[in-house]
Amino acid sequence: MATPTGPEPRWHWTRFLFILPFIAMFWVSSYNRVDPVLFGFPFFYWYQLLWIVLAAAIAGIVYKAEH
Amino acid sequence: MNWPALIVFIALFVFVTGLGFAAARWRAGDLSLLSEWGLGGRRFGTFVTWFLLGGDLYTAYTFIAVPALIYGAGAVGFFAIPYTVIIYPILYLVFPRLWKLSHRNGYVTSSDVVLGQYGNRWLALAVAITGLVATMPYIALQLVGMQVVIGAMGVPGDGLLGDLPLIIAFVILAAFTYTSGLRAPAMIAVVKDVLIYVVVIAVAIWIPYRLGGFEPVFAAVPPAKLLLTPPAADSFGSYSAYATLAMGSALALFLYPHSMTAILSSSSPNAIRRNAALLPAYSLVLGLLALLGFMALALHVGGNPAYADGFKRYGNNFAVPALILETFPGWFAGIAFAAIAIGALVPSAIMSIACANIVSRNLYKGFLRPNATGPEQTAVAKIASLIIKAGALVFIIFVPVPFAIQFQLLGGLWMSQVLPSVVLGLYLRILNGWALLAGWAVGAGLGTWMASTTSFKAAVFTVTFMGTSFPSYIALWALGANIIVSVLLSLLLKPFVAPAAGHAIAAD
Numbered sequence: 001m002a003t004p005t006g007p008e009p010r011w012h013w014t015r016f017l018f019i020l021p022f023i024a025m026f027w028v029s030s031y032n033r034v035d036p037v038l039f040g041f042p043f044f045y046w047y048q049l050l051w052i053v054l055a056a057a058i059a060g061i062v063y064k065a066e067h
Numbered sequence: 068m069n070w071p072a073l074i075v076f077i078a079l080f081v082f083v084t085g086l087g088f089a090a091a092r093w094r095a096g097d098l099s100l101l102s103e104w105g106l107g108g109r110r111f112g113t114f115v116t117w118f119l120l121g122g123d124l125y126t127a128y129t130f131i132a133v134p135a136l137i138y139g140a141g142a143v144g145f146f147a148i149p150y151t152v153i154i155y156p157i158l159y160l161v162f163p164r165l166w167k168l169s170h171r172n173g174y175v176t177s178s179d180v181v182l183g184q185y186g187n188r189w190l191a192l193a194v195a196i197t198g199l200v201a202t203m204p205y206i207a208l209q210l211v212g213m214q215v216v217i218g219a220m221g222v223p224g225d226g227l228l229g230d231l232p233l234i235i236a237f238v239i240l241a242a243f244t245y246t247s248g249l250r251a252p253a254m255i256a257v258v259k260d261v262l263i264y265v266v267v268i269a270v271a272i273w274i275p276y277r278l279g280g281f282e283p284v285f286a287a288v289p290p291a292k293l294l295l296t297p298p299a300a301d302s303f304g305s306y307s308a309y310a311t312l313a314m315g316s317a318l319a320l321f322l323y324p325h326s327m328t329a330i331l332s333s334s335s336p337n338a339i340r341r342n343a344a345l346l347p348a349y350s351l352v353l354g355l356l357a358l359l360g361f362m363a364l365a366l367h368v369g370g371n372p373a374y375a376d377g378f379k380r381y382g383n384n385f386a387v388p389a390l391i392l393e394t395f396p397g398w399f400a401g402i403a404f405a406a407i408a409i410g411a412l413v414p415s416a417i418m419s420i421a422c423a424n425i426v427s428r429n430l431y432k433g434f435l436r437p438n439a440t441g442p443e444q445t446a447v448a449k450i451a452s453l454i455i456k457a458g459a460l461v462f463i464i465f466v467p468v469p470f471a472i473q474f475q476l477l478g479g480l481w482m483s484q485v486l487p488s489v490v491l492g493l494y495l496r497i498l499n500g501w502a503l504l505a506g507w508a509v510g511a512g513l514g515t516w517m518a519s520t521t522s523f524k525a526a527v528f529t530v531t532f533m534g535t536s537f538p539s540y541i542a543l544w545a546l547g548a549n550i551i552v553s554v555l556l557s558l559l560l561k562p563f564v565a566p567a568a569g570h571a572i573a574a575d
Contacts (some may be wrong), residue, residue, distance in 0.1 A: 018156040025149035025313060028306040032142075032295045040281030044294055048148040049354045055152045056347035059159050063340050 012065040014058075021055040068221040069392075075401025076220060076408070079262070080236070083255050083409055087243030090250040099442040101175060104248035104449065105424040106332040109170065113341045115253055116333040119417070120342060121349045122256030123329045124154075124320065127212030127411035128205075130263075130356055135383040137360030138369075141292025143305065145357060149313035151350035154320055159343035162321060163336030164493050170331075176421075177327050177489045178429040184492045187500025188433060193507050194485045195429035198324040199422055201478030205323070206418045206459035207471050209411040210237070214463070215381045216404035219388035230464050236408070237415075241456045244416045245449050249332055252416035259413050262406035263352065270403075271355040274362045274394055284358065287365035302536035308527045315540035319483040322490075324421035325414065356387075363390040415456070423452035473523040477515065480526075480542035484510035487546075487553045495554075502556030510549030517541045 024030075025048070034042040041049075097103055111119060129147075136144030165180065174180050177198065182191035210233060217232045243251045275281050285293065298304020320326055333339055368374050368389040377385040391403045427448035432439045439447070463471065488503045517528040518541055529538040 015160070018160065021152050021156060025152050026310045028295065028309050029297075032297065032306070034294065037282075040275075040283075040285060042285055042293060044142060045145065045285075045358070048145065048152070049351065051152045052148065052347050052350045052354065055155055056344050059155055059340075059344035059347075062159065063344055067337070 010066050012062065014062045014065045017058045017062065020058065021051055024051055024054075069219075069397050069400065071397030072220045072401035072404060073222075075398050076216075076405045079258075079402070079405035080239075080408065083258055083412070084239050084243065086254050086258065087239075087247060087251040090243070090254040091247040093250050093254060099445050101424065101427060101441060101445045101448055102173070104445050105175060105420055105427075106328065107249040107253060109332055110334050111253060111332050111338070112334050113338045113345070116329070116338050117342055117345050118256040118260055119249075119253045119332065120326070120329045120346060122252060122259055122410070122413035123325055123417050124346075125349045125353055125410075126209055126414040127407050128208045129353065130407055130410060131212045131215055131384050131387055132208075133353065133357050134360035134363070134387045135385075137357050138363050138386040139360075139383040141288060142295050143309060144360065146309050146312045146316075147357060148350070148354055149310070150316045150320075151347070151353060153313065154317045155343040155347060157317060158321065158330075158346075159340050161490055161493070162330050163339050165490070166330060166333070166336050166339060168493070175331065175428050176324065176425050177322065177485065178425060178433075181485075181488045181492075181500075181503075182429075182433070185488075185498070185500030185503065187504065190488060190500045190504045190507070191429055191433060193504055194488055195425045195433070197481050197485050197507075197511075198425050201482040202324055202418050202422050203455070203459060203462065204471050204474040204478050205325075206415050206455070207462040207466075208475055209415045209418075210459065210463040211384065211468055211471065213408045213411045215384050216388055216407045218380060219377060219385070219392060220401075220404060233463075234460065236412070237456060237460050240412050240416060241453050244419060244452055244456075248449075249328065249417065249420050252413045252420075253332075255409060255416075256413045259406065259409040262402060263410060266403045266406050267352050267355050269399070270359060270362075270391070270394070274366075274390075277394070278362075278365060284361050284365045288361050301534055302529075302538070304536070304538060308538045308540070311540040311543045312526060315483060315542040315546070316479065318486055318546070319479050319542060322482050322485055324425055325418040328417060328421040328424065359387050359390055363387065366390060366393055368393050415459070419452045419455045419459075420448075422455045423448040426451035426455075476526055477518060477523065480514040480518065480545055481511050483542040483546050484514070484549050487550055491550070491553070497557050497561065498553060499557040499560045502560055503553050505556055506549040506551075506553030509552045510545040513548050514541050514545030517544060 031044055031047045033044065036043055038046045102109060133144060133147050168174070169180060172183050174183060176195070178191045178195040181194045182188060213236060214233055222232055275284060278284060295305040295309055298306055321330065330339060363369070363386040368386065369378060371389070371393070374385065374389040374392070377389055388404070391400050395403065427444045431447045432444055484507050487498070487506055492498050520528070526540055527538050528541045528544060529536050530544065531537070
């Protein structure tokens with residue numbers, strides 16, 4: 001296990017997708033509401049939880065695109 | 068005394084202790100080298116890094132305090148979620164770069180990075196001390212998490228005898244960290260996570276099932292707490308406070324010594340990038356855990372005389388333990404409490420190792436004995452890790468908890484002031500060490516003053532500009548001032564000083 005740093009990624013335009021979670025999360029007024037309710041969760045709660053999944057997917061997409 | 072819980076708890080604790088000592092032989096390396104003891108030989112792949120960073124960032128204190136905040140304050144406590152959404156883009160974009168620089172030059176701490184980049188030992192000292200001061204109360208707060216669950220099992224909490232379980236747990240922690248270094252928390256983190264996932268899934272399924280879905284959970288929340296209070300026309304009110312709390316916390320997170328240690332211990336930049344996609348799994352767990360605060364409201368644990376004593380002693384931090392005691396049989400409560408206590412051991416171990424690395428590299432080698440050999444640095448680090456843990460223990464036994472929380476709040480805003488020195492220099496070549504030091508001082512000073520205007524109780528400071536109010540997280544105001552001073556002074560100083568020497572520390 002001598003220090004394998006792995007292949008360096010190619011810079012890929014998909015990196016710009018990383019701006020989306022910032023915009024979504026900083027735009028608080030867009031999600032500070034109850035409706036629509038999903039599985040009993042007010043929008044405020046499920047929308048932010050959904051962004052956890054979306055942000056992870058974006059990281060996955062960028063990684064795939066760069067490797 | 069809740070014996071079933073206590074027996075399960077102790078059994079799991081003993082198991083983890085054995086694991087901690089056995090970890091020394093895992094992927095054995097020469098533990099007299101600091102990069103072996105204090106960074107696990109920089110050999111942790113994607114999988115181990117996932118557990119290590121997960122154990123590091125989602126701590127026992129988080130598991131207790133976030134639901135407690137939701138329980139007490141409602142929606143605003145959910146800022147932990149946007150915070151964990153935006154940390155991973157930052158992790159993906161910035162930290163592989165820092166890893167490469169550190170790997171090339173043998174850096175172990177962020178203070179090493181700063182010394183290498185700017186050749187300014189006073190700036191490196193400022194970064195080192197900031198890391199130490201910010202981390203100490205953080206370790207102490209992990210103990211609060213442990214204290215609460217030990218208390219929840221009915222162990223009497225008063226006097227020296229009440230502190231005995233905590234002292235025993237910490238002596239064990241100190242012993243296996245001393246012998247095994249970073250390998251111990253890395254291995255224990257796996258057990259901790261399995262337990263946490265089991266508990267969270269059980270709670271998140273069982274309690275809504277018992278109540279008949281999530282609707283009754285949210286219905287129990289007073290309307291004023293269910294959403295953020297919409298701001299008045301001339302203010303950004305709760306919206307800017309919410310967003311800046313998330314942003315400021317995210318910026319500070321990876322600057323903490325313990326995050327840096329976990330990141331630098333990974334085997335490659337790609338292990339870090341993959342984790343930007345994989346670590347959010349913990350954020351979902353945190354999201355479910357946060358809702359435990361509302362479940363505690365729905366089950367009225369606060370009004371239940373059985374828990375009155377616990378709430379009196381630990382405040383809202385008792386909400387989650389009370390909820391678990393209310394809902395589950397003793398043996399399962401034991402598993403849940405063990406998960407929280409072990410969840411305190413992992414970050415405490417990593418934090419104390421990270422601080423020990425700083426003491427050894429940046430104070431001892433940096434200022435006292437520049438020619439210290441590798442084994443000598445390791446010996447110093449190991450002793451420092453003991454002293455740091457003893458300090459945290461004394462802190463929590465003798466200092467009231469609210470004071471520790473205020474101190475941790477200040478620590479967070481001081482920590483973010485090293486961002487220009489550690490991160491900005493990766494992108495901006497013009498920065499000058501003295502200018503960064505001035506920026507750091509201005510940021511820390513301004514932030515401390517702003518916090519003092521709220522008697523060190525609130526994290527938010529309101530600035531009114533042209534009739535509009537911007538309540539924002541103090542750390543961000545301070546960071547703004549810091550960056551302005553750092554960049555402007557660097558530009559002013561440019562004609563007078565030679566460009567940063569960029570002399571690297573020998574890789575040893």
